[in-house]
Amino acid sequence: MNISSQSGAFAPLQNDSFIRACLRQATDHTPIWLMRQAGRYLPEYRATRARAGSFMGLATNTDYATEVTLQPIDRYPLDAAILFSDILTVPDAMGLGLSFALGEGPKFAHAVRDEAAVSKLAVPDMDKLRYVFDAVTSIRKALNGRVPLIGFSGSPWTLACYMVEGAGSDDYRLVKTMLYSRPDLMHRILEINADAVALYLNTQIEAGAQAVMIFDSWGGVLADGAFQEFSLAYTTRVLAQLKTDHDGVRIPSIVFTKGGGLWLEEMGALKCDVLGLDWTVNLTRARALVGSSKALQGNIDPNVLFANPAQIEAEVAKALRSFGAPHVGAGTGSTHIFNLGHGISQHTPPEHVASLVQAVHEYSRQMRA
């Protein structure tokens, strides 16, 4: 499909602090955005979702997806927007039948549990994901250059978890049973997923995404050794196929493995620009391990946002000090993008997010003064 032609010319970027920090260039403050920033904690999101009827009704409608993506940008001085979508759109396009039951997580009608089901898998036609690319272009236009737009996908392993389990899981018994007893089948799924994710992200870039993020939400449930073989190797395969430039502009890539802190050194060798970190990781240590080759993104506990503003500010200061002296001046250095260590909770008071963003901007400016 021809995506570039529909994206047309976009407005120039006014706030490039997020992109600069991704590329390890100095900024006058530490940029901040929040995983799941367009979401249920915002009353305006809940209103749009009520109109859309369902989560997928929201995600598959260009106007709604544009509207909710911009809601947090209108409310807070965040430094990036992220496409409103789900990490499971790719297996849905493979024909597995994604649905979201009310109050429950995602479900697939056709879980992939045996050789026959695996043999039917293929990289999906990107036309089936046109609603995503249309949303990317629409959001990029609506942003009008205010902040950059991040596209994203689940990682090959994280997609495989849902594809085999058919839903969320406490123990990953089905997917790990396949991994340990039929590693050949698991590798086949992961190859297809990796190629599909690369194509999906590249098409998002063509549609207007200015950075892309790979969510390896379930990488951290793997054993040492299995992580490297079944998750990291396929993230590497995605990155090898990923566009790093589009229309002459660098497109940064971010890899976030929840629970992956033990493998930071190995992730430091990934061909990406930024590593996302959850709250268990010490930023001083992470910077020492990988900060010379990658920007770091993260990492306070989303539950910090249930404390009062003074305590939120204290935790922000702690995180910024833990990362340490900001990179200033010309050239590249070790840079930090502020975020939570996981998606924001639906129970978060919206005014606490305002305190968070303000604290990050003010304190990080002070550190540079």
Added chain:
Amino acid sequence: MNISSQSGAFAPLQNDSFIRACLRQATDHTPIWLMRQAGRYLPEYRATRARAGSFMGLATNTDYATEVTLQPIDRYPLDAAILFSDILTVPDAMGLGLSFALGEGPKFAHAVRDEAAVSKLAVPDMDKLRYVFDAVTSIRKALNGRVPLIGFSGSPWTLACYMVEGAGSDDYRLVKTMLYSRPDLMHRILEINADAVALYLNTQIEAGAQAVMIFDSWGGVLADGAFQEFSLAYTTRVLAQLKTDHDGVRIPSIVFTKGGGLWLEEMGALKCDVLGLDWTVNLTRARALVGSSKALQGNIDPNVLFANPAQIEAEVAKALRSFGAPHVGAGTGSTHIFNLGHGISQHTPPEHVASLVQAVHEYSRQMRA
């Protein structure tokens, strides 16, 4: 309460490989036991539980608790037994009202969520836990010296999670909200828990436990910094009060923090004998970091047991090789106790456990030959 008098004289220990490995002494094979080895995957356990009527009916009845503790010892050549009980007996004795709804996890009738509830907490009278100590003595007698008996408790932090949440949790929102907004209350709960856990474990030792284990099942959900302040500091407080000897015999202590791999170096300074490791930890690295001061226990993924015996053997060999050359000869060295990285799944085929135990014994003997 006078516990020692009721324990009387116990039979001499025939298989001391587990105790020796805890104390970093050489053994002719790598000892193995499994977290939750007395459990639902065994048909004989399900039969006893059906007779007992409920989980707490099982745990509070000395005869039933003795029966199920010995079931895996009768079926497999395991090198240690572990008291059949629950990690939440201590807050139950504090008056919080523990119950287990069918098919759900534990629940407390009286969750601890405000200053008034915290002010009512106190170290419980150990008489309320007499059923546990009676079970310890009964099991120790029934074991008749075949293998040592491990006693245990939840860690102060892990108990606090359940006490504040009132049940299991996905996001630990309530307990973390208290931690971040009222750290004074959280510290008060943890002080009481630590003193209660120390007294509880010491009384288990007096009743006949030959080693004790602290399960910090939820330490890994804490942020870096918060883990040290709210979990590790109180595990340290327990260990400072713990008996290291009883009746002239060394009583080894084990600390297991699920998801604690990032803090291994700090845990290496704990005053305990063994560190338990989950499957995300690389044994070579862990041995290099802490193996000179501690024995290591773990750590294959319980889901490995869903693969076939040949694949189980391959994973056993991988884990033993990852730990590396066994300590042999006189004096102390770096030792390994085989275990899973978490409790065994209720869906595990019992015959696969036989393959696991046999593989550990045979392969670890070969490594010493």
